[in-house]
Amino acid sequence: MSRAATVSPATVMGLFLRSFLVQSSWNFRGMQNLGFAAMTIPVLRKGRYPGAAAASSGLLVEQAEFFNAHPYFSGAIAAMCVSGEARGGTDDEIIERQRRIKGDFMGPLGGLGDQIFWQTALPVCGAFGVIVAMFGHHLAGALVFLACFNTLHLPLRLGAVAAGLGGRGRFIAFLQRLRLPRFMNFSRRLILLVSLAVMVTGTMWLAGIGSSFAPALVVAVAVLLSLGPLAAFLGPWWGTILFFVIVSLLEWWPAFSGGRP
């Protein structure tokens, strides 16, 4: 079976769509193994063994071995495995090739995806959405958030699958074209800026709802000054709990709560 016959637009789209279900049966033992098998097996059966599924049982079972990567890049790894299978060889050779691809890419792509999507894109897009929700229309905030995140996520995911079907060389070239180190440096600064903006605006917005006892900015600064050190020294969780207790206790102090509605 030639590679050209396997890598059709339908194959790319099929792998891409099935990659949305890669974590459908996430478990502690094999992690994404069942989703990975569901992603690759239709292509393997159709591509190499038309109408002869029984002959490939060893290869099919291999697909359900341990697998874990970032869900947005798992489609790309599956595509590389399928691409390796399309180069032909015995079942043992194909299995060995797939194991090497999984071993080489699972960890790095997991870390990369976490950094790009979970630790950068999600907080930044979430912050943009929240700012729009606070000062614009609420529904627009949610839509801006979804649009920002998925404009980055969906093309990257589809592009990775398409590049992965061309083999590991083409996929690595695809990653190099993204210029990720520059993106990381920029995003780190952006996150600090966005978090500061959201810290003040979010607190002002929440403090201003249904409140007439203090200007919102004063409340924001007061909360920042009191919660900041607590969270810094005790950690966010215990800092918040202690903050809640202190504020509740302060409410018994007449000078603090006097005259408030």
Add this chain to the structure above:
Amino acid sequence: MDLTGVIVFSAVGGLLSLDSTAFLQVMLSQPLVACGILGNLGGYPAWGWILGVAFQLVFCSDAPLGTHLPHDASMMAMAALGMAMAAEVSGARVGMMELLGASALLALLMDPLFRGSSMLARRWNGLLAGPARRLLERGAFGSARLLLHGGLVVFYLRGLVSLAVAVAVGAWLISSCIGILPRQVLHGARWLLVSMPILGALRLTGQYIRFPRDIMQHLPWVKAR
């Protein structure tokens, strides 16, 4: 909100919660979106947005890295909204921000329930692997496919049940205790809600700045020493 309302709310919430792990992951389950949808469906859009904003900001930096299960922000936010709506309908007479603050606090405390149920669902999913492998050995991919995606049902039931339990228990607690609690505690809950964006920003920047150590080392007298 009566029992039927709680079940319908949890059914929709369970569907939205699938997005966080099992299906799509296009961020429909993020608190800002999920609470907005549920608030609009339940007739309390403003509450949905307020809780959505607050929870989105606190937990936006949480990441499911490897086997680490982060705080389940979407379930907590949806549970807080459900509790507030159910408590309001069952006659809790208190200010909006106090009610939302109390719900948020209870939802935060219920995080172990959501994480525990998520861990349980993932353990059950592990049981699917054996039968799926046996079917694949026989070449019966059609039947194996059902098992390979069987975790979807497990994840959905987990979301539905844990959300229904949290909403029902939380709403009952709020409606029963809101009249007994001193005004000061309710004010504290309100302040907790107000402080959530700052907490989120601290958690976010905490990934990059080990506050206060990194800042302290730039102080002139520390540098001189």
